[in-house]
Amino acid sequence: xxxxxxxxxxxxxxxxxxxxxxxxxxxxxxxxxxxxxxxxxxxxxxxxxxxxxxxxxxxxxxxxxxxxxxxxxxxxxxxxxxxxxxxxxxxxxxxxxxxxxxxxxxxxxxxxxxxxxxxxxxxxxxxxxxxxxxxxxxxxxxxxxxxxxxxxxxxxxxxxxxxxxxxxxxxxxxxxxx
Numbered sequence: 001x002x003x004x005x006x007x008x009x010x011x012x013x014x015x016x017x018x019x020x021x022x023x024x025x026x027x028x029x030x031x032x033x034x035x036x037x038x039x040x041x042x043x044x045x046x047x048x049x050x051x052x053x054x055x056x057x058x059x060x061x062x063x064x065x066x067x068x069x070x071x072x073x074x075x076x077x078x079x080x081x082x083x084x085x086x087x088x089x090x091x092x093x094x095x096x097x098x099x100x101x102x103x104x105x106x107x108x109x110x111x112x113x114x115x116x117x118x119x120x121x122x123x124x125x126x127x128x129x130x131x132x133x134x135x136x137x138x139x140x141x142x143x144x145x146x147x148x149x150x151x152x153x154x155x156x157x158x159x160x161x162x163x164x165x166x167x168x169x170x171x172x173x174x175x176x177x178x
Contacts, residue, residue, distance in 0.1 A: 005038050007081030009170060016164065019084030021045055027091035028077050032070055034063030059138045060117060061129065068126035080117045082164045087157050094120035094152055101150035109151040110158040116140035118161060121147075 007017035017033070025031050031047040036057075042049045050070050052062040060080075068076050075098070077091045087093070094106040098120055105125070108118035117140070125147070132143050154161065164170045 004167075005035075006164065007035070008038060008041060009164075011084055011164075011170060011174060016084055017042070017045065017081040020079060020081055020086060021047070023084075023086050023088055024077070024079050024090075027088070030072055032067050034067055054133060058133055061133060061138060061140060061143060065126060065129045065133060068121070068123050068129060071123045074123050075120055076123050077120045078117060080163055083118075083161060084164075085160045085162075086118065087154060087160050090118065091120060093154075094118075097150040097152045102148070103150035104147040105144065106150040106152055107144065108154050108161060110154050110161055113161075114141075114144075114151060115154075115161045116144065117163075 007020075008015045010016075011019060021031065025047075033042045033045065033047050033049045034052070035042045035049050036051045039049050039051065048070075050063075050066050052058060052066055053069075054062045054065070064078055067078065075095065077094065079086050079090070090108065094108065097103065098106040105119055105121035108115045128146070129143065132146065137143065164173060
């Protein structure tokens with residue numbers, strides 16, 4: 001998307017993040033928005049905005065680490081700002097798998113594809129993730145490999161995990177809803 005802030009790009013007349021919040025907020029007790037720019041615009045959605053603490057751009061995991069360390073609850077659900085159709089039962093299904101498998105983290109999966117930015121994990125993982133990031137690592141899958149995870153099948157909702165990475169993808173999605 002170049003220099004554009006994906007969460008604030010319009011889809012069906014409102015920012016992508018607004019679509020995500022409409023579907024995600026009813027599933028959780030607390031919403032924290034991870035953002036490193038346009039903080040005031042994100043704050044207008046009525047939730048606390050938390051920028052990364054790590055210097056430089058450390059990627060999405062830096063936002064996850066900040067969320068884990070700032071959350072008021074023992075479990076933290078993560079969802080990206082560019083997936084406007086996330087399942088309405090995402091958190092419940094992830095929570096069930098987390099408990100059933102005594103896992104540290106539950107992640108959504110469609111067919112053979114894990115979707116690492118759709119997950120639920122214990123807030124107590126914050127120090128572990130901070131150490132992982134301090135070692136220079138940035139990849140979700142490598143961090144997950146250090147944890148006990150539960151994968152949750154969402155094959156029937158595969159389209160819900162499509163994220164928008166280009167202006168062309170946004171335009172194609174928009175055209176499907178005209």
